[in-house]
Structure formats: C-alpha cells, structure tokens
Amino acid sequence: MLRLKHSHTRPKLEASHPLAGKRVYIPVMAEGMSEVMAAIFRSMRIEAGITPPSNKRTLELGGKFTSGDECYPAKITVGDFLRAIEQPGFDPKRAVFLLPTTDGPCRFGQYVPFLKRVLREIGYADIPILSPTDKNGYSDFGDGATRFVRTGWRAVVASDTLRRALLKTRPYETTPGTADGAFQLSLDDLCETIESSCANAACQLQALVECITRARDRFRNVPAHYDAQFPLIGVVGEIFCRLNSFSNEDLIRRLEKQGAEISLSHVGEWVGYSNEVESQRLHLSRQIFSLEMLSEKLRSHVQHKDEHDLIAPFVEDFEGYEEPEVHEVIRLAEPYLPARGVIGEMLVSVGTAAYLAKHGADGIIDISPFTCMNGIVSEAIYPKLSQDLGGIPIRSFYFDGTQSDLDRDLGIYLELARGYRERKPYPRRYPSYFNPRPATEPGNAGQGSALPPKDRAHDIPEYATPSVAWAADSRQVIEES
Numbered sequence: 001m002l003r004l005k006h007s008h009t010r011p012k013l014e015a016s017h018p019l020a021g022k023r024v025y026i027p028v029m030a031e032g033m034s035e036v037m038a039a040i041f042r043s044m045r046i047e048a049g050i051t052p053p054s055n056k057r058t059l060e061l062g063g064k065f066t067s068g069d070e071c072y073p074a075k076i077t078v079g080d081f082l083r084a085i086e087q088p089g090f091d092p093k094r095a096v097f098l099l100p101t102t103d104g105p106c107r108f109g110q111y112v113p114f115l116k117r118v119l120r121e122i123g124y125a126d127i128p129i130l131s132p133t134d135k136n137g138y139s140d141f142g143d144g145a146t147r148f149v150r151t152g153w154r155a156v157v158a159s160d161t162l163r164r165a166l167l168k169t170r171p172y173e174t175t176p177g178t179a180d181g182a183f184q185l186s187l188d189d190l191c192e193t194i195e196s197s198c199a200n201a202a203c204q205l206q207a208l209v210e211c212i213t214r215a216r217d218r219f220r221n222v223p224a225h226y227d228a229q230f231p232l233i234g235v236v237g238e239i240f241c242r243l244n245s246f247s248n249e250d251l252i253r254r255l256e257k258q259g260a261e262i263s264l265s266h267v268g269e270w271v272g273y274s275n276e277v278e279s280q281r282l283h284l285s286r287q288i289f290s291l292e293m294l295s296e297k298l299r300s301h302v303q304h305k306d307e308h309d310l311i312a313p314f315v316e317d318f319e320g321y322e323e324p325e326v327h328e329v330i331r332l333a334e335p336y337l338p339a340r341g342v343i344g345e346m347l348v349s350v351g352t353a354a355y356l357a358k359h360g361a362d363g364i365i366d367i368s369p370f371t372c373m374n375g376i377v378s379e380a381i382y383p384k385l386s387q388d389l390g391g392i393p394i395r396s397f398y399f400d401g402t403q404s405d406l407d408r409d410l411g412i413y414l415e416l417a418r419g420y421r422e423r424k425p426y427p428r429r430y431p432s433y434f435n436p437r438p439a440t441e442p443g444n445a446g447q448g449s450a451l452p453p454k455d456r457a458h459d460i461p462e463y464a465t466p467s468v469a470w471a472a473d474s475r476q477v478i479e480e481s
C-alpha cells in the first residue's frame with residue numbers, strides 16, 4: 001500500500017514547554033491503549049513510555065501503601081509507578097507520572113491524591129503528576145492541547161478497533177498465536193503512524209485510515225475456522241478491571257480457552273458516555289444555548305466523524321458486531337437506572353448488558369474490582385435484567401488479586417451460557433464468514449464449520465503482508481436460525 005505523501009511537518013516542542021526534557025510514564029490499562037498514548041506524546045516530541053508490566057512485585061509495592069479499602073485499580077496503578085521507580089536508570093528529576101483524574105461519582109478522583117501521598121512518603125514528592133483535564137483546557141500541553149485531545153480520541157478509536165478485531169478472530173484461529181501476532185504488528189504500526197504523523201489533522205487522519213486498513217488485511221489473513229457453535233459472552237463492568245488483563249487474571253483468554261467468543265466493552269464507550277453526561281449537565285443547569293454547550297456539540301460531532309472514518313475499513317468485518325450508540329445504552333438502562341438520577345459506569349454496564357442480550361449474546365459477565373460501588377449496584381440489578389431478557393445468565397466476577405479457581409467458575413458459568421443458547425429468544429446476527437449450521441448437521445461431520453478455501457488465506461507466511469485473499473464481495477449478514 002502506498003504511504004501518504006505530504007508536505008506537512010510534525011509539531012515542534014518549544015524549550016519552554018513544561019514537558020520539554022521530561023520523560024512521561026504511562027500506566028498500563030487496556031491492551032494497546034497505553035502504547036498509543038505514549039506514541040501521542042512522542043509525536044509531540046515528548047519522551048514517553050509505559051510503566052513495566054504488572055507482576056507480583058506490583059501487588060507487593062501497592063500493598064505496602066494500601067489498607068484494603070482502596071480500589072484494586074489504585075493499588076495496581078500505584079504499584080506499577082513504584083516499579084518504574086525501581087528500574088535501573090530511573091531519573092526522578094526527569095520523570096512525570098501520567099494519571100488521569102475526574103470529579104465524577106466514584107473514588108477515581110482519589111487516585112491522584114493517593115499517589116501524591118505515597119510519593120511523599122517514599123521521598124519522591126517532586127515527581128510531577130500529569131492529569132490532563134478539560135477543566136484547565138489541557139493547559140499542561142501548552143500549544144499542543146488541541147492536537148493532544150483530537151489525536152487522543154483517534155488513538156482510542158484505533159486501538160479499540162484493533163482489540164475488537166483481535167477478539168472476533170482469536171477464538172477461531174487455526175494456528176495458535178497468529179491473531180495475537182496480527183494484533184501486535186498492527187499495534188506497532190499504529191504507534192509508528194501516530195508518532196510520525198504530521199501536524200495537519202486531515203493528513204493525520206488519512207495516515208491512520210491507511211494504517212487501520214493494513215490492520216484489517218492482517219486479520220483477514222489469519223487462518224481461521226469461524227464456528228457458530230461458540231457461545232458469545234458479553235463482558236461489561238468497571239473500565240480498568242475489565243480491560244486490564246493483569247487485574248482480571250486474564251479472564252478473557254481463559255474464556256476463549258474454554259471455547260467462548262467475547263464481546264468486550266471498549267474504552268470509547270466511556271468517552272461517549274462522559275460526553276453525554278456533560279451534555280445532560282448543561283441541560284439541567286439551563287445552559288442549552290451556552291458556549292459550553294456549543295463546544296460540547298462540536299466536539300461530539302468531530303469525534304463521531306473521526307470514528308466513522310477510522311472504522312470504515314472494518315465495516316464489513318464487523319457486521320453483526322455493531323456497538324450501541326450511547327443513547328441506546330442509556331435508553332436500555334432507563335428502566336433500572338434512570339439517567340437523570342444516576343451517573344456512573346453502573347448505568348453503562350447495565351445498558352450494554354441489555355443491548356448485548358437483545359443482540360444474541362449467550363451470557364454476560366460483569367468484571368469489577370472487589371468493593372467497587374459500580375459493580376455492587378449493577379450486580380443488584382442483574383437478576384431483574386436477566387428475568388426481563390429471557391433468562392440470560394449474568395454473573396459478576398470481583399477481583400482483588402486473591403482469586404481461587406477462576407477456570408472452574410468460568411467453566412460452570414459457560415455451561416449455563418450453553419444451556420441458555422439453546423432456548424434464547426434473541427438470535428445473533430453473523431457475518432457471512434461464519435457458518436451458522438449446527439456442528440451435527442449432515443455434511444458438517446461434527447467438525448464445526450469450515451470456510452470454503454477461497455474465503456481464507458491459509459498459507460500466508462507473513463502477517464504484515466496485506467494481500468487480501470478474502471471474498472469480500474460475497475459477504476452478507478446471516479440470521480441465526
């Protein structure tokens with residue numbers, strides 16, 4: 001594929017910029033998300049990298065400063081920053097820790113004060129904490145604020161798209177590791193594209209769309225047998241714990257190993273919901289015709305357009321995997337958690353669970369940190385939600401680093417999901433590359449489905465080669481019977 005040719009340049013960083021000469025450390029949340037965030041900083045010529053991968057030491061260090069009352073994600077994030085400090089060559093004079101914050105409805109707003117206290121206690125009080133927020137117009141980025149916000153959104157959409165492609169492909173790969181390989185190559189490509197993208201927004205978008213198209217071709221080239229017998233499990237819940245594989249003990253891969261496909265709620269969902277909450281706040285405070293409302297509407301409009309353009313290469317691949325608009329999520333949650341009275345992830349979890357159930361999911365799992373108030377409220381609602389939606393099995397899993405036998409619990413849960421699958425009232429829509437015939441159907445010989453050879457490139461030696469061998473013209477959505 002031809003790379004973009006243009007005459008624009010990358011932005012420059014003034015010597016007076018508050019982050020000039022610093023190194024920004026970014027904690028790991030979702031797979032791929034932190035890497036692309038680091039690439040955004042580097043695109044602005046600010047040195048940045050992610051904290052070391054979480055491990056037992058993370059919990060040891062985090063545990064030294066927590067009593068057990070704190071949120072589990074706070075313990076992991078602080079533990080990861082402390083691990084960064086332990087690394088050889090760590091220079092506290094250059095270090096800046098990135099930790100977003102909010103004044104929203106839960107304890108997330110306490111993470112920054114907590115980290116500051118810990119750094120004070122261990123003698124590193126001078127390490128600045130960077131908490132980008134629209135409350136101060138992202139002033140930490142000086143002239144680069146607009147670029148940071150817009151590229152940040154594009155990076156969220158792009159990395160969510162790669163994760164969606166990974167989750168819809170990996171359970172069906174015929175050579176273990178190939179879907180992860182396609183994901184890693186695509187993530188590296190995405191980071192490089194963001195890092196080298198120029199200062200012009202249209203030019204950057206074009207480069208990202210080309211990058212996403214290359215990713216799509218890599219995933220299409222993963223040898224796979226798409227088997228409609230796999231139960232589809234929707235995973236919702238607290239954003240950090242559901243997306244961070246260390247904190248949820250790799251729950252998603254464990255489910256896949258037991259023969260399930262996962263539909264995960266991604267990062268963009270939360271951004272869309274936050275915009276909606278802001279819009280509601282302006283409505284309630286009678287600021288419908290204010291400058292704030294105008295800027296909120298403009299931001300939403302621009303974000304929608306960017307999202308549409310970035311996902312376009314995957315539209316056919318994601319048929320049957322469409323994600324709900326935030327209004328739809330709020331509408332579906334309304335009977336249980338009225339949006340005018342409730343703000344928070346519980347509302348998004350409940351609304352998304354209802355959406356997935358109505359679109360043919362075979363089960364819903366809610367992942368939450370132990371003692372998370374969002375998880376507790378959602379769990380109280382799920383029995384009623386399940387009753388209203390045909391009896392879909394919904395189970396909450398809480399995590400605090402002390403799980404006993406997760407595989408056993410997931411196995412039991414999947415049996416319930418398989419049982420529900422036989423009687424569910426809501427069919428799932430499959431894209432044409434699935435074969436929805438039952439495995440026992442004559443001619444299928446109990447092998448699950450196998451795509452016609454022309455539909456798949458089974459002998460692609462190099463996943464980076466974007467040779468599309470897929471019969472894209474024959475794609476159509478099939479209703480599950």
Ligand code: SF4
Pocket residue numbers: 071072073106107108238239345369371372373374375
């Ligand atoms: S959502 Fe739950 S775990 Fe996350 S910060 Fe809020 S209370 Fe803590």
